[in-house]
Amino acid sequence: AQTVTQSQPEMSVQEAETVTLSCTYDTSENNYYLFWYKQPPSRQMILVIRQEAYKQQNATENRFSVNFQKAAKSFSLKISDSQLGDTAMYFCAFMRLTQGGSEKLVFGKGTKLTVNP
Amino acid sequence: DGGITQSPKYLFRKEGQNVTLSCEQNLNHDAMYWYRQDPGQGLRLIYYSQIVNDFQKGDIAEGYSVSREKKESFPLTVTSAQKNPTAFYLCASRGLGSPLHFGNGTRLTVT
Numbered sequence: 001a002q003t004v005t006q007s008q009p010e011m012s013v014q015e016a017e018t019v020t021l022s023c024t025y026d027t028s029e030n031n032y033y034l035f036w037y038k039q040p041p042s043r044q045m046i047l048v049i050r051q052e053a054y055k056q057q058n059a060t061e062n063r064f065s066v067n068f069q070k071a072a073k074s075f076s077l078k079i080s081d082s083q084l085g086d087t088a089m090y091f092c093a094f095m096r097l098t099q100g101g102s103e104k105l106v107f108g109k110g111t112k113l114t115v116n117p
Numbered sequence: 118d119g120g121i122t123q124s125p126k127y128l129f130r131k132e133g134q135n136v137t138l139s140c141e142q143n144l145n146h147d148a149m150y151w152y153r154q155d156p157g158q159g160l161r162l163i164y165y166s167q168i169v170n171d172f173q174k175g176d177i178a179e180g181y182s183v184s185r186e187k188k189e190s191f192p193l194t195v196t197s198a199q200k201n202p203t204a205f206y207l208c209a210s211r212g213l214g215s216p217l218h219f220g221n222g223t224r225l226t227v228t
Binding site: 045 | 165
């Protein structure tokens with residue numbers, strides 16, 4: 001079974017600084033997706049960024065980027081120029097790719113990020 | 118606008134009563150999911166459905182039941198057999214090749 005580990009329960013960063021959230025996963029699959037979701041105090045789950053395992057290039061979305069190390073099974077999220085609105089829980093998630101089979105997301109336990117003014 | 122609607126936002130029930138949480142989507146997605154979120158536990162999968170009239174148990178299905186009679190709807194029933202039903206419940210759906218889209222969640226409190 002796949003597992004996702006986020007080793008940092010809580011982190012804080014000053015506004016405008018850069019912060020990196022860690023995520024490791026365990027799988028024997030070769031084809032899969034990885035995701036970072038953000039859950040602000042409203043509790044709405046918002047997709048931040050996703051990475052296909054077959055792509056070597058790290059995904060980026062504006063101030064958010066990932067460092068995907070497939071051999072190490074590591075998928076960290078870097079937030080640049082942190083803003084107060086980035087304060088949220090961040091969840092790393094894994095989804096294997098199958099042909100017509102079950103595809104479910106496995107989530108880590110989350111990292112609570114606080115951006116301080 | 119397309120999206121996922123969960124209702125109600127807050128739900129209160131007495132212990133021993135079954136309660137059904139609604140989840141409707143107009144995204145034309147085939148797959149739908151129910152997750153439970155507890156503090157410090159992340160999201161845990163209860164049930165999921167890949168197509169109409171078919172569904173599979175997730176990691177914590179005991180005490181829950183679902184149905185998938187229509188593509189748009191995937192209601193979750195929390196039965197009296199669920200030992201700790203108080204939690205935040207999230208419904209999600211996914212189209213082919215797309216990430217999960219989530220509803221706004223239902224906070225269930227059982228006393």
